[in-house]
Amino acid sequence: MAKLFALFWFGLGALAFSQGVASLQAATRSDELLALIAEESTPELQNGSAAGKNPTDDRIQEQRKIALQNLIQPSTSHELYSRFSSSTSQQTALAAQLVLEAAEIQTELAERIRYMCRSLELYEVALHKSPFASSQLINWVNLRQLLGDTQCEGQDSTMRENTDYRDAVALAITAEPSNPRILFAAGLMAARGGDRDQALALFNSVLNTQVGRVTAHESAMLSQIQTGNDVLRLIPARFPQVAIWSQLLVEQQRREQRAVEVLGNSDEGSIRQALSRLQLNAIEASRKELEAAEITAFVHSDRLVSLSTLALHDSALILGDQVRGAVDRELLRLLDEERVALNLAPETRATITRRAGLESIAVLKTTLASDTRANKSPLVNWEVSQNLWFDEFYRTVGFYLPPEASVSLIELVGYGSLRELSPATIEIFGSADNQSWEVVKPATEILKSTLGMSALLSIPVAKQSYRYWKVNYASAARQRRFQGELQSMLRVYGPASSGADPTTKMVQREVAQ
Amino acid sequence: MKATVFILAILCFTSTGQVVHAAPSPAEFVLSIGVRDYPLERNALNASDAGALVIQRAVSTALVENSNKTGSSASEPDHAIHMRLADKLEVSADYKRWAFRVLSSAQHSNGQAVDGIDVVASVERCRALGQLPHVESISHRRVDPHNGRHAEEWVDFTLNLPVSRADSLPIVHEFSNQLAQCPIFSGTALKGFGADFGYAANIVGPGDYMIDDVRGSREIRLTKVSSSLAPASSPAALILRAFPSDSAALATLRSGGIDLFVGAGAEVVALASRDETLAIAECQGFTVIKRHDLQFSCLPQLNLRGVAYPQR
Numbered sequence: 043m044a045k046l047f048a049l050f051w052f053g054l055g056a057l058a059f060s061q062g063v064a065s066l067q068a069a070t071r072s073d074e075l076l077a078l079i080a081e082e083s084t085p086e087l088q089n090g091s092a093a094g095k096n097p098t099d100d101r102i103q104e105q106r107k108i109a110l111q112n113l114i115q116p117s118t119s120h121e122l123y124s125r126f127s128s129s130t131s132q133q134t135a136l137a138a139q140l141v142l143e144a145a146e147i148q149t150e151l152a153e154r155i156r157y158m159c160r161s162l163e164l165y166e167v168a169l170h171k172s173p174f175a176s177s178q179l180i181n182w183v184n185l186r187q188l189l190g191d192t193q194c195e196g197q198d199s200t201m202r203e204n205t206d207y208r209d210a211v212a213l214a215i216t217a218e219p220s221n222p223r224i225l226f227a228a229g230l231m232a233a234r235g236g237d238r239d240q241a242l243a244l245f246n247s248v249l250n251t252q253v254g255r256v257t258a259h260e261s262a263m264l265s266q267i268q269t270g271n272d273v274l275r276l277i278p279a280r281f282p283q284v285a286i287w288s289q290l291l292v293e294q295q296r297r298e299q300r301a302v303e304v305l306g307n308s309d310e311g312s313i314r315q316a317l318s319r320l321q322l323n324a325i326e327a328s329r330k331e332l333e334a335a336e337i338t339a340f341v342h343s344d345r346l347v348s349l350s351t352l353a354l355h356d357s358a359l360i361l362g363d364q365v366r367g368a369v370d371r372e373l374l375r376l377l378d379e380e381r382v383a384l385n386l387a388p389e390t391r392a393t394i395t396r397r398a399g400l401e402s403i404a405v406l407k408t409t410l411a412s413d414t415r416a417n418k419s420p421l422v423n424w425e426v427s428q429n430l431w432f433d434e435f436y437r438t439v440g441f442y443l444p445p446e447a448s449v450s451l452i453e454l455v456g457y458g459s460l461r462e463l464s465p466a467t468i469e470i471f472g473s474a475d476n477q478s479w480e481v482v483k484p485a486t487e488i489l490k491s492t493l494g495m496s497a498l499l500s501i502p503v504a505k506q507s508y509r510y511w512k513v514n515y516a517s518a519a520r521q522r523r524f525q526g527e528l529q530s531m532l533r534v535y536g537p538a539s540s541g542a543d544p545t546t547k548m549v550q551r552e553v554a555q
Numbered sequence: 556m557k558a559t560v561f562i563l564a565i566l567c568f569t570s571t572g573q574v575v576h577a578a579p580s581p582a583e584f585v586l587s588i589g590v591r592d593y594p595l596e597r598n599a600l601n602a603s604d605a606g607a608l609v610i611q612r613a614v615s616t617a618l619v620e621n622s623n624k625t626g627s628s629a630s631e632p633d634h635a636i637h638m639r640l641a642d643k644l645e646v647s648a649d650y651k652r653w654a655f656r657v658l659s660s661a662q663h664s665n666g667q668a669v670d671g672i673d674v675v676a677s678v679e680r681c682r683a684l685g686q687l688p689h690v691e692s693i694s695h696r697r698v699d700p701h702n703g704r705h706a707e708e709w710v711d712f713t714l715n716l717p718v719s720r721a722d723s724l725p726i727v728h729e730f731s732n733q734l735a736q737c738p739i740f741s742g743t744a745l746k747g748f749g750a751d752f753g754y755a756a757n758i759v760g761p762g763d764y765m766i767d768d769v770r771g772s773r774e775i776r777l778t779k780v781s782s783s784l785a786p787a788s789s790p791a792a793l794i795l796r797a798f799p800s801d802s803a804a805l806a807t808l809r810s811g812g813i814d815l816f817v818g819a820g821a822e823v824v825a826l827a828s829r830d831e832t833l834a835i836a837e838c839q840g841f842t843v844i845k846r847h848d849l850q851f852s853c854l855p856q857l858n859l860r861g862v863a864y865p866q867r
Contacts, residue, residue: 297670297697304676304742406747420769422756424744426665442748442757476755477771509751 110144113137114160126164131172135181138164142185158185159194176214180227183210187231222252226259233266241266242275250278255286264294270316279323281345285352291317303404318362321349325368339376343386346373351494363402370398389491393453393500396489400450400535405441409528413438416469416514420476428528432456432499433463433521439532440512448507450485451535454499456526460490463499463524467517470501472508482506497524505537583791586862589804589816593797594772600738600753601684605818605841606775606795612857613777613793614664615738615760616640618655618674618710619731621855636731640669640739640761641710650727651716657708663741664765664780671695671708676742678710686737689730691715763859764793773797788863808833808844815845 126134138161145157165182169175211228218224229244245263267273277287291313292299299314301307325346332342346369377391408424414436421440430437432454443449452470465488471479482503489500501513513532590606599610618641636644643656661669675695681687691713698707714730716723744752744759751757756766763785764777777793779785796813798804801823804816809830819827819835819842827833827844836843838853845851852861 297672300743301672301695304672304746305679404747406744420756422766422768423665424757424759425667425741425747427667442751444747444749445751476757477769 109137110140113141113164114144114157126167131168131175131178134164134168134171135175135178138162138168138178138181142181155189155192155194158189159192161185162189162194176218176221176224179210179214179217180224183214184227184231187234220251222248222256225251226256226262230262233262238266238268238272242272246276246278249276249283249287260290264290267291267294267313270313270319273313273316273320277320279320279327281324281328282348284321284324285345285348288317288321288349289352314362318365321362321365322368325349325365325372329372339379343373343376347494351496366402367398370394374398386493387491389489390493390498393489393491393493393498396500396502397451397453397535399538401538403443403447403449403534403536405443405532405534407439407441407528407532410438410440412436413512413514416471416512416516417479417481418477421510421512426528429525430528430531431520431522431525432531433467433515433517433519433524435515435518435520437515438512439528440510441532441534443507443509443511443534445509446507448505448536449503449511449534450505450537452501452503452511452513453533453535454501454513454524454526454531455496455533456524456531457495458497458524460492460497460499460524462521463490465490467515467519468499468501469512469514469516470503471512471514472506473510473512474508476510479510479512480508482508482511499524584788584864585792585794586790586815586859587794587796587813589796589798589807589813590818591798591801591804592772593775593795596754598753600758606797608839608841608857609793609795609817609859610758610766610775610777611738612762612859613764614758614762614766615740616762617735617737617739619735621732621735640674649716649720650723651714653712653714655710655712657710659705659707661761662782663759663761664782665741665759666782667741667743667759669739669761671697671710673742674708674710674739676745677739678712678737680740680745681733681737687730687733689714689716689726689733763789767792785860786863788865789860790862793859805844808846814849815843815851817841817843819844 126137129137141157141164142161145154145161148154148157162182162185165178165185168178169182172178211231214224215228225244225248229241229248232238232244233241245266248259248263263276267276273291277283295313298307298312302312302314328337328342328345331337332339350366350369350373373386373394374391377386406424408421408426409428409430410419410421411430412435413419416436416438421438421442424442430439432439439454465484468488470482470484472482473479485502485504488502489498491498491500511534588609590604590609593604593606597604597607599607601607616639618639620637620639638644638658640658640661641655642658645654646652655674657669657671657674659668663669663673672695675693678687678690678693682690693713694711696709696711698709700706714726716726739761740752741759744757748757755769758766763779763783765780766775767778768774768776770776773796775795777795779789779791796807798807798816801816801820804813804819805823805826807813808816808827809832816823817838821842824835824842824844827835832847834845834847834849836845836851836853838851838857843851843853848864850861850863850865852858
């Protein structure tokens with residue numbers, strides 16, 4: 043580490059020597075403006091998005107333009123140091139950031155490089171004033187890596203030639219080991235350099251230290267995921283990261299998952315399996331935190347519900363059956379132990395209990411608007427993706443059940459309120475040929491409940507093996523209180539079979555290991 | 556060396572918009588087609604009767620379509636290929652590897668985009684039916700977006716061909732014709748319905764029409780999907796009516812209850828030939844009796860887009 047510091051200081055020292063002890067010149071008009079911008083826009087610039095934060099303030103925007111023009115005018119390194127001699131390190135870094143943002147919108151490559159070179163130089167000036175400023179150091183390294191071997195015309199390159207950027211990264215991380223911005227920038231540089239192991243490790247540190255979501259970082263991190271193992275290396279098995287990244291990953295993996303389902307491509311070691319394992323590990327970790335009294339039962343249940351309600355977006359993909367079952371069982375365990383009032387209504391408990399021992403069945407789904415002759419009309423337009431209100435004018439949601447499967451429970455899960463929806467207005471139909479329909483009586487009471495953000499309608503049926511099924515809102519009313527996207531809204535469960543799906547088995551094996 | 560063929564064919568699809576089938580307005584043309592008995596137990600996609608032909612042509616389309624051009628196709632087989640669900644074809648110099656780029660705007664009747672997975676699943680279905688014997692393997696790949704372009708879906712075929720290029724040509728020609736006979740469907744629906752795919756309304760494909768209603772074994776109604784690029788003059792809906800006898804179908808045709816009768820037997824054809832309000836045509840092995848003023852196209856295959864009443 044001592045060598046690293048020495049190397050870095052040598053770089054900075056050489057730079058200072060090369061410029062000499064410059065006489066302080068009077069600040070130009072642009073420097074004054076820049077200082078003003080820096081003072082007025084500091085929060086915006088520090089958030090890294092100077093251009094869009096205050097778009098309505100024309101005065102700031104105009105000043106920014108003038109300052110920018112002055113900043114990129116040809117000048118020697120010596121002159122640049124002189125101009126910023128009275129500015130603080132932070133103000134100089136803000137100027138560098140301003141120029142860098144302007145570089146990103148340049149369409150001509152030569153111009154972009156010119157702006158980047160000037161930004162790099164300004165960061166060097168800032169670092170000269172404050173060598174321990176990690177964020178400036180990492181920005182300098184980032185720019186240097188982006189510029190690669192590109193020579194910046196007319197600039198002093200002593201610092202660049204004498205400082206290994208990898209050492210500078212290490213220095214920045216050592217100075218601020220839990221700064222997610224620094225860790226992310228370092229991860230990005232590792233990724234650009236082709237070091238995926240290092241990139242995944244650094245991005246994992248980002249996700250471990252970062253509170254909340256930074257969407258700007260997500261695509262770079264996602265791009266490092268190529269295998270299931272990468273999922274486990276990148277995403278911490280904890281909340282809320284697991285819930286957030288489950289959704290992101292599913293979106294990214296949708297096509298691959300479809301290939302597995304349609305063409306039977308190998309699912310061994312897939313990202314989806316890893317995701318299930320991660321989710322189970324996160325549930326287990328949260329449970330341990332509860333047992334160690336590090337969190338309350340309420341927080342634990344809230345985490346479980348957050349995972350469960352994620353499935354509102356994409357039920358089967360986000361939450362495999364194994365994880366859904368684990369969430370249900372854990373919620374029931376909490377309720378049984380009665381550690382704390384979990385804000386779950388008795389109906390919710392009954393709903394979870396109903397499905398806890400069941401296995402979800404993959405079915406083809408469809409919906410019919412204005413299905414006024416539900417006992418005669420066929421189900422058509424399969425696998426349509428549609429947002430719908432269930433409680434409006436004879437709406438039907440229906441599904442095709444694969445041969446040899448039987449239904450025990452139909453669930454409608456959506457947003458909104460079920461308060462006005464009377465179970466008496468819900469009719470169930472079954473058919474063997476999609477032509478002749480028979481009324482199916484619910485096995486027991488239809489339950490209405492809520493779980494987190496979702497509203498649930500739980501319709502138990504005696505094990506039936508009709509091939510085609512309809513749930514019809516048998517009313518002309520247009521209440522429009524309960525809505526959802528068809529594919530996520532309609533869920534079908536059957537008795538658990540001994541031959542659980544391969545994904546489930548794989549996850550169970552991995553967890554056991 | 557790769558021979559790259561860019562063929563812009565009749566592009567049948569749009570890329571955006573929720574597919575919603577709507578009942579045709581009174582002014583829209585609804586084509587009523589008579590066929591003989593049409594039991595629901597029959598799988599419309601595997602059967603070869605007249606009703607099945609209409610349904611097959613309505614609900615799906617293939618990667619390429621048949622061409623009645625012969626011309627230079629013997630020496631340059633690529634020239635005979637007209638694209639339907641693909642917009643680019645790359646063929647290796649030895650004709651063994653064929654790569655089709657799936658038309659990015661192609662959609663199924665339910666609004667889902669057609670992708671390489673659908674094509675592979677559909678081709679595998681055709682292979683299982685023994686329809687593409689020269690295909691050794693097929694796979695799909697996605698080319699991620701770059702330079703502002705959208706992601707591309709490709710399907711790669713490897714053919715089992717003789718070593719000699721000259722010997723390969725007839726097989727290549729046969730392959731492209733077989734490919735035109737292999738309809739593309741939704742892979743998800745193919746997988747989900749399994750052996751039930753093709754019965755009654757159990758079809759999801761990228762055709763101009765979708766099955767909208769099935770009334771016993773008497774009538775099947777198909778509605779034009781909003782994403783269809785078929786001309787406005789083409790039928791907004793098709794009604795397939797099954798008749799217990801040829802004579803019942805002919806009587807209904809004469810009374811205006813249907814517009815054409817596909818699969819007519821010799822006896823009623825003789826009767827129809829003496830009726831100047833009717834006309835007789837041949838289509839894919841079936842005799843068609845139609846109303847005289849109905850424009851009807853069947854070259855080289857039944858073309859539902861070309862069916863219209865020009866005078867109305």
